[in-house]
Amino acid sequence: MTDSRSALDSFNAFDVEDSIIGEALDPYPELAAARRRGSVQRVDGGLGETLAGSAGTYMVYGHDQAVSALRSADTFSSASYLDVLGDVMGRVVLAMDGKEHRRHRALIAQAFRPRALQRWERELIAPLIDELIDRFVAEGRAELVRQFTVPFPIAVIARMLGLPRRDTGMFLRRSLELISVSVNWERGVEASQALRAYLKPFIEARRREPRDDLISELVIAEEEAERLSDEEILPFLLLLLPAGAETTMRALGNLLVALLRHPSQLNAVRDDRQLLPQAIEEALRWEPPLLLLARRATRDTQLGGVSIAAGSNLVISLAAANRDDTRWGHPDRYDLHREAQSHVAFGSGPHLCLGLHLARLEMRLAVERLLDRLPDLRVDPDAEPAQIRGEIFRSPPSLPVIFGTG
Numbered sequence: 001m002t003d004s005r006s007a008l009d010s011f012n013a014f015d016v017e018d019s020i021i022g023e024a025l026d027p028y029p030e031l032a033a034a035r036r037r038g039s040v041q042r043v044d045g046g047l048g049e050t051l052a053g054s055a056g057t058y059m060v061y062g063h064d065q066a067v068s069a070l071r072s073a074d075t076f077s078s079a080s081y082l083d084v085l086g087d088v089m090g091r092v093v094l095a096m097d098g099k100e101h102r103r104h105r106a107l108i109a110q111a112f113r114p115r116a117l118q119r120w121e122r123e124l125i126a127p128l129i130d131e132l133i134d135r136f137v138a139e140g141r142a143e144l145v146r147q148f149t150v151p152f153p154i155a156v157i158a159r160m161l162g163l164p165r166r167d168t169g170m171f172l173r174r175s176l177e178l179i180s181v182s183v184n185w186e187r188g189v190e191a192s193q194a195l196r197a198y199l200k201p202f203i204e205a206r207r208r209e210p211r212d213d214l215i216s217e218l219v220i221a222e223e224e225a226e227r228l229s230d231e232e233i234l235p236f237l238l239l240l241l242p243a244g245a246e247t248t249m250r251a252l253g254n255l256l257v258a259l260l261r262h263p264s265q266l267n268a269v270r271d272d273r274q275l276l277p278q279a280i281e282e283a284l285r286w287e288p289p290l291l292l293l294a295r296r297a298t299r300d301t302q303l304g305g306v307s308i309a310a311g312s313n314l315v316i317s318l319a320a321a322n323r324d325d326t327r328w329g330h331p332d333r334y335d336l337h338r339e340a341q342s343h344v345a346f347g348s349g350p351h352l353c354l355g356l357h358l359a360r361l362e363m364r365l366a367v368e369r370l371l372d373r374l375p376d377l378r379v380d381p382d383a384e385p386a387q388i389r390g391e392i393f394r395s396p397p398s399l400p401v402i403f404g405t406g
C-alpha cells in the first residue's frame with residue numbers, strides 16, 4: 001500500500017455531510033420571484049438582521065446589477081469579509097481593497113500563470129485522478145462525492161504546495177474541518193491553528209531553499225521590489241482551502257449531477273470531448289457552488305435604481321444572477337448546447353476568481369478520466385437519486401453511480 005493510498009483511506013472515515021450547509025433543495029423559484037419584484041432590494045429581518053450594525057442590507061438578484069456592483073470595487077468594499085474570515089484565516093486577499101489588493105494579487109497571481117498550470121496538469125492532477133479512480137474501478141459502483149469529488153481538489157492543493165504524501169490524510173481532515181467552520185466553529189478555529197503551525201516551517205524551509213512548488217513560487221514572487229511576508233503567505237494558503245478546494249469539489253459534484261441526470265447530454269460529451277468546456281460553464285451557471293458574495297458600500301450610491309447609504313451591506317446572489325431570465329431563456333434548464341454567455345459563478349471585477357483556470361482544468365480532466373475509465377457510467381438505479389442541496393454553498397451530499405468493469 002502506498003503512502004497516498006493509506007492517507008486517502010484514513011480520510012474516508014470523515015463525515016463529509018458535516019460540511020454541507022443548509023438543507024434547501026430548490027431555492028430557485030423563490031429567488032426568481034424575488035428578482036421579479038426588483039433586481040436590488042432592501043431586506044429587513046432574516047439576512048438583514050444577521051448583518052446588523054450597518055446602515056441596511058440590500059440583496060442583489062439581477063445579473064447586470066451584480067456585475068456592476070462587483071466591478072465598482074471603490075464603492076462596494078470587500079472588507080466586510082474580515083468580520084467572518086479574519087479570526088479563522090487572518091488578512092486574506094478576498095477581503096482587501098484598492099492598492100493593498102492590487103499589490104497582493106499581483107504577487108500571488110504569478111504562481112498561477114498558465115505555464116504553472118500546464119506542469120500541474122501533467123505531473124500532478126492527471127496522476128492523482130487515476131489514483132483515486134484505481135481505488136474503486138474494479139467494484140462496478142462508487143459513491144463519487146466521498147470517493148472522488150471531495151478528496152480530489154484538496155489533494156491537488158496538497159500536492160501543489162509540495163507537502164509530503166504521508167501528510168495527505170491529516171491535511172484532508174484538517175482542511176475539511178476548516179472548510180466547515182460555520183458548522184462547528186471551535187473545530188474550525190482549531191484546524192486553522194493546526195494548519196498554520198504545520199505550514200509555517202514549509203515556508204521557512206522554502207525561503208532557505210526554493211523548490212518546484214507553489215510555496216516556493218509565493219516566496220520568490222516579486223513585484224516592484226516587494227515580496228510577500230510569512231504573515232501574508234499563511235492566510236493565502238489557508239484561503240486556498242475554502243476558495244480553491246471547497247468550491248471545486250462542489251462544482252464538480254454539480255457538473256456530474258447535471259450530466260448524469262441528462263443522459264443524452266452525457267452521451268454527447270462522451271462522444272465529443274470538445275463539448276466538455278461548455279458542459280462545465282453551463283453547470284457553473286446552472287448551479288454555482290457558492291451562492292452569495294458580500295460587499296459594503298463606502299459612500300452613498302445607487303444600484304439598479306435603488307439608493308444605498310454608505311455603510312450598507314450588499315449580499316449578491318450569484319444563484320439568482322445566473323438564472324436571470326432577462327439574459328437566459330429557460331434559465332432553470334441545464335442545456336450545454338445553449339449559446340455561451342458569461343455567468344458570475346467566478347465573480348467579476350478585481351476579485352474575479354484567481355483560480356478559475358485551475359478549477360476548469362480540474363473539472364475537465366476529472367470528467368474526461370471518469371468517462372475514459374468507467375464505461376457506461378450512470379446513476380445507480382437502486383440508490384436514492386442524487387440531489388443538490390444548500391443555501392450558501394450547493395452540491396450533492398452523495399452521488400451513487402454504477403459502471404461496467406470492462
Ligand code: HEM
Pocket residue numbers: 078093094095105239240243244245247248251288289290293294344345346347348350351352353354355356358359
Ligand atoms: C469552480 C470552482 C470555483 C469557484 C466557483 C470559485 C468562485 C470564486 C468567486 C465567486 C470569487 C470572488 C469572490 C468575491 O468577489 O467576493 C473567487 C475568488 C477567489 N478564488 Fe475562486 N472559485 C473556484 C475555484 C478556485 C480555485 C481552484 C482557486 C485556487 C486554487 C481559487 C482561488 C480564489 C482566490 C485566491 C480568490 C480571491 C481573489 C481576490 O480576492 O482577488 N478559486 N472565487
